[in-house]
Amino acid sequence: xxxxxxxxxxxxxxxxxxxxxxxxxxxxxxxxxxxxxxxxxxxxxxxxxxxxxxxxxxxxxxxxxxxxxxxxxxxxxxxxxxxxxxxxxxxxxxxxxxxxxxxxxxxxxxxxxxxxxxxxxxxxxxxxxxxxxxxxxxxxxxxxxxxxxxxxxxxxxxxxxxxxxxxxxxxxxxxxxxxxxxxxxxxxxxxxxxxxxxxxxxxxxxxxxxxxxxxxxxxxxxxxxxxxxxxxxxxxxxxxxxxxxxxxxxxxxxxxxxxxxxxxxxxxxxxxxxxxxxxxxxxxxxxxxxxxxxxxxxxxxxxxxxxxxxxxxxxxxxxxxxxxxxxxxxxxxxxxxxxxxxxxxxxxxxxxxxxxxxxxxxxxxxxxxxxxxxxxxxxxxxxxxxxxxxxxxxxxxxxxxxxxxxxxxxxxxxxx
Ligand code: GAL
Numbered sequence: 001x002x003x004x005x006x007x008x009x010x011x012x013x014x015x016x017x018x019x020x021x022x023x024x025x026x027x028x029x030x031x032x033x034x035x036x037x038x039x040x041x042x043x044x045x046x047x048x049x050x051x052x053x054x055x056x057x058x059x060x061x062x063x064x065x066x067x068x069x070x071x072x073x074x075x076x077x078x079x080x081x082x083x084x085x086x087x088x089x090x091x092x093x094x095x096x097x098x099x100x101x102x103x104x105x106x107x108x109x110x111x112x113x114x115x116x117x118x119x120x121x122x123x124x125x126x127x128x129x130x131x132x133x134x135x136x137x138x139x140x141x142x143x144x145x146x147x148x149x150x151x152x153x154x155x156x157x158x159x160x161x162x163x164x165x166x167x168x169x170x171x172x173x174x175x176x177x178x179x180x181x182x183x184x185x186x187x188x189x190x191x192x193x194x195x196x197x198x199x200x201x202x203x204x205x206x207x208x209x210x211x212x213x214x215x216x217x218x219x220x221x222x223x224x225x226x227x228x229x230x231x232x233x234x235x236x237x238x239x240x241x242x243x244x245x246x247x248x249x250x251x252x253x254x255x256x257x258x259x260x261x262x263x264x265x266x267x268x269x270x271x272x273x274x275x276x277x278x279x280x281x282x283x284x285x286x287x288x289x290x291x292x293x294x295x296x297x298x299x300x301x302x303x304x305x306x307x308x309x310x311x312x313x314x315x316x317x318x319x320x321x322x323x324x325x326x327x328x329x330x331x332x333x334x335x336x337x338x339x340x341x342x343x344x345x346x347x348x349x350x351x352x353x354x355x356x357x358x359x360x361x362x363x364x365x366x367x368x369x370x371x372x373x374x375x376x377x378x379x380x381x382x383x384x385x386x387x388x389x390x391x392x393x394x395x396x397x398x399x400x401x402x403x404x405x406x407x408x409x410x411x412x413x414x415x416x
């Protein structure tokens with residue numbers, strides 16, 4: 001990537017004198033600066049699936065502002081599968097009757113100070129059977145750019161059939177090379193538009209995408225199969241991210257799929273687990289509920305700014321499991337640490353869990369804040385024991401306390 005940009009910028013610089021007026025790509029499209037922290041927004045799939053209409057997307061953009069989601073940091077409004085219509089005789093893709101005017105929709109989203117996202121596939125068909133980008137990559141990228149698109153989710157789907165067609169023996173190495181080439185092709189097409197477009201790879205983690213996602217231009221990549229609005233699905237996906245930490249960082253994130261918070265299939269405690277785990281994982285926070293009908297509990301979960309701050313911390317370190325059964329920790333840029341204690345077995349009763357501060361690298365006195373209770377717990381020593389509801393979580397932020405005086409550590413938010 002870096003080499004690629006250097007090359008482009010060098011070429012642009014040398015041509016600048018002779019090609020006055022020619023637009024050089026600034027270091028933007030799919031660069032690390034485009035997703036310095038995990039992208040935040042909303043996507044139509046988890047709630048609306050193939051029923052989504054332009055009116056639903058406009059309502060989501062309205063609600064994003066009115067509900068406070070925008071102020072909390074959510075910015076992308078993403079249309080998932082089922083917007084696609086047919087191609088015309090020139091090969092240009094058009095939206096279907098549910099989306100009468102994509103450019104106008106993009107403008108509507110932008111007028112709210114939000115960004116506009118879209119979905120396609122490297123295959124001839126998307127997963128829901130609509131028109132994919134196979135053979136039309138550059139043309140589609142140009143169309144998206146002309147519609148003001150800022151985010152593309154690119155979903156493998158029927159490209160798997162192309163892989164089988166070209167390699168009936170299904171040699172895994174050959175399949176990997178074809179998949180990488182397909183993702184890179186759209187990456188280059190997006191770069192050629194000179195528009196900054198977050199590139200979200202969706203191929204369910206096949207072929208250890210986290211190892212090559214940045215090379216094909218991905219700003220984020222799905223690490224698993226689809227999430228469902230059930231605790232077991234969410235917990236299985238979330239807790240299985242252990243081990244992928246080193247592949248995430250500013251500009252390129254592991255994506256354990258979009259949020260189900262507010263869709264009704266989990267309890268509030270379980271949704272707090274969902275939000276806390278995704279924040280500890282530095283995962284993209286892409287809400288998937290009907291924002292126009294968001295209730296207070298859902299708001300308090302999706303818009304917990306103290307938890308969002310953990311996800312969005314500028315160090316961009318994906319947290320890891322540091323003690324059994326499910327105690328997770330994420331180091332933060334001010335030297336403090338976020339710790340989540342999950343009572344993940346739903347058949348168990350609420351149970352006391354103990355965090356030993358030495359397990360997260362702190363000795364002596366520490367200052368602790370509970371991020372769901374929004375409460376300072378004061379200066380503590382050695383360990384903290386707390387009862388965690390079943391399927392629920394207690395999420396803490398912990399600072400090393402400089403002395404026994406009770407004075408706030410200099411990096412504590414309330415110290416300044
Ligand atoms: C799946 C994808 C989902 C959604 C769906 C649309 O492959 O994982 O997130 O995009 O396709 O058809």
